[in-house]
Amino acid sequence: MSNYDIVIVGAGPVGLMLSSCLARWGYKIKHIDNRAEPTATGRADGIQPRSLDLLRNMGLKRQIMAHEPAKVYEVAFWDPASKGIERTGTWPSCPKFIDARYPFTTLLHQGLIERVFIEDIEKNGTHIDRPWTITGFKNDGKDPKYPVEVSLAHVDGSQKETVRAKYLFSGEGARSFVREQLKIPMIYRDPIAHVWGVMDGVVRTNFPDIKMKCTIHSDTGSIMVIPRENNMVRLYIQIASSTDKDWNPRKTATAEEVQAHAQQIFKPYHISWDRIEWFSVYPIGQGIAERYTLDERVFMGGDACHTHSPKAGQGMNTAFLDAVNLAWKIHHVEAGLASRALLATYESERREIADSLLAFDAKYAKLFSERLPSAGEVGAASSTSTSSPPAAPENAFITTFKESCEFTSGYGVAYAPNPLNWSPDHHPFQHPLFRSRAGTGTGTTTLLRPGRILPPATVTRVVDANERHLEHEIPLNGAFRLYVMAGDAVHRAPARAALADFAACVAAKGSFLRCFARPGAFADGAGVSSSTDGAGVSSLDAAAAGDAADDASTAYAASPASYHERHTPHSPFFSLAIVLAAARRDIDIARDVPGVLARYRDSVYADDVWDARVPDAGAAAHAKFGVGTEEGAVVVVRPDGYVGCVVGLVEGRGTVEALDGYFGAVVGRRIGGERAGL
Amino acid sequence: MSNYDIVIVGAGPVGLMLSSCLARWGYKIKHIDNRAEPTATGRADGIQPRSLDLLRNMGLKRQIMAHEPAKVYEVAFWDPASKGIERTGTWPSCPKFIDARYPFTTLLHQGLIERVFIEDIEKNGTHIDRPWTITGFKNDGKDPKYPVEVSLAHVDGSQKETVRAKYLFSGEGARSFVREQLKIPMIYRDPIAHVWGVMDGVVRTNFPDIKMKCTIHSDTGSIMVIPRENNMVRLYIQIASSTDKDWNPRKTATAEEVQAHAQQIFKPYHISWDRIEWFSVYPIGQGIAERYTLDERVFMGGDACHTHSPKAGQGMNTAFLDAVNLAWKIHHVEAGLASRALLATYESERREIADSLLAFDAKYAKLFSERLPSAGEVGAASSTSTSSPPAAPENAFITTFKESCEFTSGYGVAYAPNPLNWSPDHHPFQHPLFRSRAGTGTGTTTLLRPGRILPPATVTRVVDANERHLEHEIPLNGAFRLYVMAGDAVHRAPARAALADFAACVAAKGSFLRCFARPGAFADGAGVSSSTDGAGVSSLDAAAAGDAADDASTAYAASPASYHERHTPHSPFFSLAIVLAAARRDIDIARDVPGVLARYRDSVYADDVWDARVPDAGAAAHAKFGVGTEEGAVVVVRPDGYVGCVVGLVEGRGTVEALDGYFGAVVGRRIGGERAGL
The missing domain is CATH 3.30.9.10 (D-Amino Acid Oxidase, subunit A, domain 2)
Structure with a gap:
């Protein structure tokens, strides 16, 4: 019997997105669909601005655009008139008050969208078996590592296969066999x-x-x-x-x-x-499934969980975001970063979004x-x-x-406070350096809201002077994204000192970055082999870590970074970008980007591109994020692009202390206790 | 013996570009290269901003960008210092004083660029035979329709083939067999x-x-x-x-x-x-061929005509522009629009550019x-x-x-005055409505210069509210592009009357559009079958027209337009776009775009997008072109993207008279004589 990390049933938008994410992160996937071919005609076709952001972040937007889709910038309203109908008004599809990189809806036949995903999935070594169907499953735990048994059959009955998996995912659509078997009711x-x-x-x-x-x-x-x-x-x-x-x-x-x-x-x-x-x-x-999972082993998403009218063009888009939300959480649990408690946030976050969607749709x-x-x-x-x-x-x-x-x-989606989305009232860890819109802590505020997408910002990459979209610079690699908005550390001594202290603390023993480091990542700098730190990763989950040792998925986490690794040189779970409020020509990376941060030299940006939304700002990205140029901030963005927390960047160890606390809540164990004093 | 429209020798940048243009316009091509495969490594790699415009216009930019090329926005200067070298300055690769849509150089291995072209060529039904070489040729005129005999052989000597062709093109590179046979010296x-x-x-x-x-x-x-x-x-x-x-x-x-x-x-x-x-x-x-052709049947381009150092990254870019320049001229001659005299402008225009390049390079x-x-x-x-x-x-x-x-x-290239590039002093046809920078005619000037590229301008397409790049809206379809900058014809009566008169005159018998119309194109409107007009196309070249009747190439010109033909509904040689200096929401095409112009409804644009280069302009495209909103203009752009002439858009028949005169000089016969009075 074969073992898989996950069995995915259904190759519509939700199943394909999940497969595409997990395949690029190295997971072993059994993916089936009961149709012989991808969608030939019809079905969903609207890609909303937020989803296009996501596809861009995955490197798939160009392939979508190669099909020359229609783009909707405006909607026209036609109403009864004396002779038939007349236009009574028009309205932007994504008005200017929404700060969208791509302010239009992209319309393309679902089959072409599916093919873009299929090509990507195949490039990463996963294949979709068609036409195959699921005939049964049970979470019997007979093998603690692969607790779910799944029975599959070719649609013509000629072949059968039973496999074991860590997870089973139903992206089967409204008529979900898995949902029926679990006896989860749809609530109309x-x-x-x-x-x-x-x-x-x-x-x-x-x-x-x-x-x-x-x-x-x-x-x-x-x-x-x-x-x-x-x-x-x-x-x-x-x-x-x-x-x-x-x-x-x-x-x-x-x-x-x-x-x-x-x-x-x-x-x-x-x-x-x-x-x-x-x-x-x-x-x-208009229905919504009462639960998205019963055991956090068998999950559902997309139309299997929520059905509604096609009018607002939300079905495929909601499906995409269901899948991405689940994908990184499975990844962080299976790769040894987080405890299984993280998985509970899939249902709590996504079901609330589906609830809002249904209310809107009605x-x-x-x-x-x-x-x-x-x-x-x-x-x-x-x-x-x-x-x-x-x-x-x-x-x-x-x-x-x-x-x-x-x-x-898609920009209205806001996840509620939980350990991933910091809030001054509800988060298990509080620290005076957390920033919020209401202005807690030291009184410094931010315009960013945890649980919302990071807004777009255009910056100049220092090493090659290329104008880049900051929000897309770190690809969908499964890592948390830390945007170190360093203020004017080039010219101002306090900002410079704060950046230097951050660089020292984040590399110090016990920091969140150090706790989940690749072997040898800190061997040169801090004098302590990070492979020692690495052993501590799974201290709360020794059995899982032991099991994981022979997994392809955790081999990803354990492999040392190559010299040319740009985004995750220290830890597969953290990608850093450093944004300086200075003109590119004034930045000297060797002088201005201290310590371990210099390893992210290809992700150092000059915040020097004029932006029509903040025309008077000297540093537009700082201004749009609501971060000052005197005191900077570290903006933590979840792997799916939503802001997790914002921490003031100040002299001393406070910034990393706050981040240690935030990530401790995310992964389910204390971080930072061992940290040596500055 | 097989007959071809053209034999192209060499599948480097110049040969591929020529093949790509002619293949999309329906020509029968024999294309050979003496290498077994496209370039595997090395060679040219810099695509300049102007060339990227061209690739975008051909629909090939996305395929180039899919390879994630490097982009050069700035150049750094390093000079001797006390200890080794130090940076003494940086400078933009394409500074802001140049109005470029893509202000960077794109760097990609030549083999990948070649493959993008090969895919495009094959999509249009042409194949490159490799490794084949040319062993001889003669313009013996034995067949007046296919005057050139070309002998070809497989590189291993196993196969030989002799074909006849209308044209032979050498894109062989610096060691050109064709150039040697013609005994054309290189001038160092x-x-x-x-x-x-x-x-x-x-x-x-x-x-x-x-x-x-x-x-x-x-x-x-x-x-x-x-x-x-x-x-x-x-x-x-x-x-x-x-x-x-x-x-x-x-x-x-x-x-x-x-x-x-x-x-x-x-x-x-x-x-x-x-x-x-x-x-x-x-x-x-640094060499330049004394001639690019001797008989206007056997042509050369690219490195076969000019060699120089690789430093300024000009080789491939100059080759591209050689090919496009020749391609549309062959097309217009072979499709029955222009007399053979047009072909002489290939050498005169491109050799002058190569001269400037060599002077610069030295x-x-x-x-x-x-x-x-x-x-x-x-x-x-x-x-x-x-x-x-x-x-x-x-x-x-x-x-x-x-x-x-x-x-x-690439934006410094300026073609000198000739029948294609109107000038107040040298053009064979003069009319008071021609506009120039110096301000001839009625005193109205323009910022556009014949012989230079049309600058970029962003506008809103009326039918779907999409923001579009005006300069790319008409694809590289071999047609002249007429941008009818209609001023504020929505709100101002004189501008409205001027547009209506233009619409009437351009559809009247004998107009340039009517003279080269598809059969039936004006059957509904003007009451005279354009197939009658069509017979007049080759009045100066009856033999060629008779021959052409059974050609694939002229079948293109003769076929009626489909209902969904957007760019060339009336004539394959003219694509029109109408730009109104008004907000999109205020434009009603049925009301504001009169007569035959309504057939270009998918190419009607609102000049309502703010542009940082002309921040105070109400209509940025008009302002950038130097065209007023009270009196508009018709901007004629050659099929290769260079401005041909600018004619004031005024009430009466003058605008079309001036255009008839301009196109008469281009095609080598009088146009407009038969036009009925308004």
């Missing part, structure tokens, strides 16, 4: 259900906004228009709703009926189809399906042919839409 | 010759600028450092010069000798090699090879550790470098 929060028709095709029309995202309300029904790659357009048409008098969840419609219906709605414009690529009618309700879908009785009621909201935003009152649908931009772009 | 402009060593490898060093482009002068020699993809670095080391006392053009050096020499030069820094990917020593002189190479005697002389030029640019006098090398930035970036 909104009793209203809908039947939707969706049609992808190439059209001829004189409707002026056919290349825009549009919500069209007419006296004869509603449509959503979504532009697509290759000159295609997707139309969503609501066919039935449980609020209808003659509601029938099995109601269906032919393509011809839907086209005729659409032609009615589009009047006075004409529309005809050159070809239809995909057409489907499906009922959908409101949005309800409004969308309302038939507005006449143009008069919304005519006042018109913003066409005026150069200023509409001042007149808007209808509830438009108001909701605008309020929801931050949520739908 | 600068008697100084050099022997260079070049070494690509992965190094370990504490030299701080190893990821920058550097010019290093030490008391023991000079080196140029060029960063490369995959952590590599290229070093150019001058081994001998004809100005040396013991000059020997056959002088050579081993890799070990060059490494030892480099280690001396780098002192006080250390450098060692993990591996060497490529090492070569080669003599080079000056630059001479300075580079000078051994500066001490640090004292250049110490005053130091700009390190100051936040302002150096005020002290600089040495001649640095001064030349800075002056040459525009040239080396």
